[in-house]
Amino acid sequence: MRYIKKYLGVLWIVLAVVSGYYLIVSQAIPQFQSEKPEDLVPAIVYTFVLMPIISGGLLVFGWYALLGEYDD
Amino acid sequence: MNEPLSVKPTTTKGLWKVIGASSLGTLIEWYDFYIFGSLAVIISTKFFPADNPTAAFLSTLATFAAGFVVRPFGALFFGRLGDMIGRKYTFMVTLLVMGLSTVAIGLIPEYKTIGFLAPILILLLRLLQGLALGGEYGGAATYVAEHAEPHRRGERTSWIQTTASFGLFISLAVILLTRKCMSNEAFMDWGWRIPFLISILMVIVSYFIRKNMDESPLFKKVKAEGKTSKNPLKESFGHRYNFKFVLLALFGAAMGQGVVFYTGQFYTLSFLQRVCHVDFDQTNYILGVAIFLGTGLFIFFGWLSDKIGRKIVMMTGMLLAILTYRPIFDKLYQLADVGEKKEQIDALKNTMKREPVPDGDFGAKERLVTTIHRVYEDGTQKDEISRQYVDPIDGHIIHREDVVSIKLVTKDMWIAIGLIFLQVLYVTMVYGPIAAFLVEMFPVKIRYTSMSLPYHIGNGVFGGLMPTVATYLVAKAQSANDAAQAAGKALPFDKPYLEGLWYPIIIIGVSFLIGIVYLSNKKTE
Numbered sequence: 001m002r003y004i005k006k007y008l009g010v011l012w013i014v015l016a017v018v019s020g021y022y023l024i025v026s027q028a029i030p031q032f033q034s035e036k037p038e039d040l041v042p043a044i045v046y047t048f049v050l051m052p053i054i055s056g057g058l059l060v061f062g063w064y065a066l067l068g069e070y071d072d
Numbered sequence: 073m074n075e076p077l078s079v080k081p082t083t084t085k086g087l088w089k090v091i092g093a094s095s096l097g098t099l100i101e102w103y104d105f106y107i108f109g110s111l112a113v114i115i116s117t118k119f120f121p122a123d124n125p126t127a128a129f130l131s132t133l134a135t136f137a138a139g140f141v142v143r144p145f146g147a148l149f150f151g152r153l154g155d156m157i158g159r160k161y162t163f164m165v166t167l168l169v170m171g172l173s174t175v176a177i178g179l180i181p182e183y184k185t186i187g188f189l190a191p192i193l194i195l196l197l198r199l200l201q202g203l204a205l206g207g208e209y210g211g212a213a214t215y216v217a218e219h220a221e222p223h224r225r226g227e228r229t230s231w232i233q234t235t236a237s238f239g240l241f242i243s244l245a246v247i248l249l250t251r252k253c254m255s256n257e258a259f260m261d262w263g264w265r266i267p268f269l270i271s272i273l274m275v276i277v278s279y280f281i282r283k284n285m286d287e288s289p290l291f292k293k294v295k296a297e298g299k300t301s302k303n304p305l306k307e308s309f310g311h312r313y314n315f316k317f318v319l320l321a322l323f324g325a326a327m328g329q330g331v332v333f334y335t336g337q338f339y340t341l342s343f344l345q346r347v348c349h350v351d352f353d354q355t356n357y358i359l360g361v362a363i364f365l366g367t368g369l370f371i372f373f374g375w376l377s378d379k380i381g382r383k384i385v386m387m388t389g390m391l392l393a394i395l396t397y398r399p400i401f402d403k404l405y406q407l408a409d410v411g412e413k414k415e416q417i418d419a420l421k422n423t424m425k426r427e428p429v430p431d432g433d434f435g436a437k438e439r440l441v442t443t444i445h446r447v448y449e450d451g452t453q454k455d456e457i458s459r460q461y462v463d464p465i466d467g468h469i470i471h472r473e474d475v476v477s478i479k480l481v482t483k484d485m486w487i488a489i490g491l492i493f494l495q496v497l498y499v500t501m502v503y504g505p506i507a508a509f510l511v512e513m514f515p516v517k518i519r520y521t522s523m524s525l526p527y528h529i530g531n532g533v534f535g536g537l538m539p540t541v542a543t544y545l546v547a548k549a550q551s552a553n554d555a556a557q558a559a560g561k562a563l564p565f566d567k568p569y570l571e572g573l574w575y576p577i578i579i580i581g582v583s584f585l586i587g588i589v590y591l592s593n594k595k596t597e
Binding site: 012042 | 140540585
């Protein structure tokens, strides 16, 4: 179980990158390019709030798992 | 990692007062937060006119900021206060902030009366509501848990858990009752303010009940020993030992729980109204009955988690949700799909009438309303309503709205209630034990801060993203089907209306996997 916990860390890091890509490329960029002023709000929220929380959080979680922080 | 949770057992009578005072206040906070969401369509016409880009901008800001930014910020702000000065005083402040903001929303004059000041004030008040909600839950859950007997912590805190669903139920019931007590015109004109204004009565009662309660015994002990945290934010998120548990609580439990909660209650409502086009009042009734029937199960699963462990109960709820969402939503869609039903041709009715436009929407004074009423052999009714806004000068059509409203027969309505009840069951499995689960993860001196943030990110961010991402996925699938159809190719999506469910299925799946692998099945000692 200890090895599973540790090496699943790679999966969480990959997921962090995929979710970051999705939030920026599929959600934020099209809304930054939109001509509607109200689309700017979600674009900023995706880039500066959600991306750091979701992708950043998963990245650190994966990294901690790889370091064996959750072994016990 | 946490110290013993009780210093001196609270008497049973005292404990019920603690549970009652905490739950009532939290219930009111949820009620206040939901009535804004439930009346969002009316509020937008009164304060954020669609033909005005600045107002539309402020409206989007209110939606996004209240859920995604301000709720977690409220968790940090009030969590810090709660760990430094006490649980009781902090969650009294959140109650007052929420209650006064709600009443103020009900008093603000409309956009047509005071112009841009109206949407700006609404935005500010909505942000205050989000801030207060972010601070309330952690305080109430911690306060009850720190009074409860250790072996019944899941059961005792589950009363707090009922408030989120019951607050939604009461908000739906108050809105429906208000609508029934007056004409539709009166409700649209001023009646929508009543659900906001009556909040003041509940807040006053709850404030005086909470005012007479004592501080949490564990917090008092820590404070008396001079062991309260000087910097709860730094100790919660700046030290790796605690931060790794914050991340585990978020990704292994709160994230999945938040999405199960939002899918089972809010996405279901939106799916029935916008995708299945079921009648507005009937959808509220269906959801209200399902929630009412399911509310007691929060207590049951809180109790069960004391006996067999929090992890087993929560993970079973997540697994059932992953496995059954698609068949449940497919069946809901089939219930309202009149494409396969046979129409009673002799029951077809067409009506056409002209009516005044009270708010002067789109610059029109009058609109032409055409209704086609169809009845099907099983009794299902469908209204196709077209509203055409007429230019007062030259009579041409400025704007057109088409609305479809389907009324299910009683048998189908009860099947829908059963299907939503199943989802409420999953909500109660993941949500019933989570307050005890989060409280047990963190030490007393930084508990309020440490548990509030993952909870509000799980619910506010991952749950709050549900409608945006699900709508995007459904629209993408639909446009792919439209493009394939135009090109004469096979349709890539068999059921595009179910594509939005990939968001909850994937998020809950990730949370389930993390929970299964990394969480321990803690039972109360």
